[in-house]
Amino acid sequence: MITIQNLNFNYNKARPLFKNMNMQLTQGHIYGLLGKNGAGKSTLLKNIAGLVYPSAGSLQVLGHNPTKREPSLLQQISFIPEEFHLPSVKSSTYVKVNAPFYPNFDHVYLNRLLSEFDIPIQQKLSEMSYGQKKKYIIAFGLATNAKLIIMDEPTNGLDIPSKAQFRKIMASAMTEDRCIIISTHQVRDLDNLIDAVILLDEQKVALNASIDEITAAFTFKKVKELDNTVLYAEEALGGYQVIAANSNQEDSKLDMELLFNAVLAQKSNITSILNTVHHE
Template sequence: MIDIENLDFGYSQKSILLENLNLRLNVGHIYGLLGKNGIGKSTLLKNIAGLAFPISGNCKMNGMPTFKRKPSFLQKLFFIPEEIHMPSVTSKVFVNRTAHFYPNFDRDYFYKLLNDFDVEAENNLNKLSFGQQKKMMIAFGLATNTSVLIMDEPTNGLDIPSKVQFRKVISSALSGDRCIIISTHQVRDLDSLIDTVIVLHEKKIILNSSIDDIGEKLLFSPFSKSNKDKLIYQEDNAIGNNTISLNINENYNKVDMELLFNAIIHDSNAILQSLN
């Protein structure tokens, strides 16, 4: 589906953001791309969408270099950036002018999502709040039914009820012929939504693993006494501590993605060795 091979990228030769990246993304998955602010998550997404060009290496979708942005490629991918700028038209006008670029666009589904998100279709888009604009673009992106949907920080600007609704619609939108990639630094917003975690750290992809694999190999627990000798990471809080330890009994448990991310940033080697 999407193949990234030995990709190097920088806005200048002296400032490399991404170095020797290798990554394969397949349909039927919701990928969560995690990383600290400014680490290059948006840049990686722009390379996948063909909006940025690697210094070396390749980024391809179905064997086609993404930077060429051929019409057959653009019809199969929709990208929602973190910052959006809406025209002075209504959602209905926007759809009438834009939807025909996407052969599988579903108008009924689009208006249903607008209703679910409590966005008025008759209001001018540039007059909507940032959160309302974001929900409109999420609805449009889902309704395109492209095989690849990329969202960069989609929950920024959304209130708590909208975040709950966002998780519901994204979960229902996944199909066996669709790949969804979501980048965020608000890790809790992707909790129970994604099935594969990708972590970008220090110019490289250091983790690309399914939630199931992580849950089988690592134990996330508020207590550490029973697994003190298997302890990998501990984080103190107001009521005690949260820990990650080896899951010696291989009993599946819920992955705490925020704790996992903090552990990786603190000491990536300890986590990665445990997952190998």
């Protein structure tokens, strides 16, 4: 689906944002894209969508070079940015103008999503609340039936019930021939939704692994006292939340926030264990 080889990108020549980045993403997955502020999450998404161009390296999306901006590729990409503008028109006009670009656009599906999100479709889009606007562009993006769905901070501006709706809708939107990438700094919003994690750090991909691979390599648990099996720990009420090597093949639930902090604190240690398990 997406192949990135030796990608270099910079806004400022003195400080490259990506340096020889490599990554492979396949269809049939919902990827969570994580990283500190300034790590380049939004920029990576824009490179994939062909909105900005790398200074060196190669990027292939669905067999195309996104920098060429070919309609046959763009019709299969739905990019939902963090910052957006909706015109002063009703939904019906917006759909009439924009939907024809996407050959597989599903009008029935859009109406179902708008109803589930409780969007006031008789109201002009520009007059909706920020949360309603956000839900509208998510609904429209999914209704395109594009093979690649890219979302940059989609849960920003959503209240707690809307976030629950979002997770439910995204889970049902996943198909075997589709790839979904969701960038967020609110890692808890991706709980029980994604099945793979990408973590950017220091100009490169620090981690790219499935949830199954991560929980096979590590166990996430709460303990009262630390021992020598613990790889990373954070103080918690009544003890510690820890990551330990999963030598006994225990079942545990991924704690993404803990993993995120662990990789940033002990990248080489965490990734070497993960790579060992991956190649066994």
